Amino acid sequence: MKEFDPASFEEQLQRINELALWDFEIAGFENGTLLILGSNDFVCYHYLEVELLGVTFSDLPHQFSHAQFRLGKDSDTQATVWVTAESWAAVGLKEYEIRASAIEVRIGKVYYYDRENLLPGERIASPRK
Secondary structure, X not given: OOOOOHHHHHHHHHHHHHOOOOEEEEEEEEOOEEEEEEEOOOOOEEEEEEEEEXXXXXXXXXXXXXXXXXXXXXXXXXXXXXXXEEEOOOOOEEEEEEEEOEEEEEEEEEEOOOOOOOOOOOEEOOOOO
């Protein structure tokens, strides 16, 4: 796994925030890897995939909206990512925490149905388990 790089982490979180996506959901959390999807239309596609690696803690709800991601000031050997968001299970904004060592961000439409003439950066999703 890559060594923790605060500047790179901050840059990736800024990329996520600049997308101004409405909705997010946790698509998986296995073996220390947390996969978060983001979209404005989960019926047809998602537009963002965020893989957080080396995750040792997360209290994010399964589905949440209007998220803003920021790197915590106490990030040294591992990132503390603060997510201000509204859980789909409760009303109002709340801060959630993720502790992770690395981040990978993929941006591009991932359709949930067969579609021809995909544009660069678009693909069809793998079947969900």
